[in-house]
Amino acid sequence: MKDNGGSGGAGRKQGAASPCAACKLLRRRCSQECVFAPYFPADEPHKFASVHKVFGASNVNKMLQELPEHHRGDAVSSMVYEANARIRDPVYGCVGAISSLQQQIDVLQAQLALSQAEVVHMRMRQYSTSPVNHSPENHSPPSPPDSNHFWYEHGG
Structure with a gap:
């Protein structure tokens, strides 16, 4: 050159x-x-x-x-x-950009964990207040369905 x-x-x-x-x-x-x-x-x-x-x-x-x-x-x-x-950014260059993105990831991960915890809490509350769960017949484990009964009712 x-x-x-x-x-x-x-x-x-x-x-x-x-x-x-x-x-x-x-x-x-x-x-x-x-x-x-x-x-x-x-x-x-x-x-x-x-x-x-x-x-x-x-x-x-x-x-x-x-x-x-x-x-x-x-x-x-x-x-x-x-x-x-x-x-x-004359001082930090791409390291500053990477650091900023890492901070955003940390904030978003914390928000995600909080949202997931809220979902679990809501499901637990829904489960504990459901009227089906408080009925006496639901305290015993469900019995398996009678396969013969199914076939007779549905033309099998």
């Missing part, structure tokens, strides 16, 4: 005429070997802008060069996520 001052991208991958977002922002010629081109397309300039602002183009270039190609896409996704989180 030599800086030749031009923005010609005729030799780039897939024959694209415009430079990738990284080369355009850095005002470089986007070559066919450009490490940024597959991950920072020209139509998504905000992705590289935030990554460049937080990590710097040189560091991103080094990170991508050190990774096998099959891991680079995931690395770029992570860098974009972290960069956007750092721009929103």
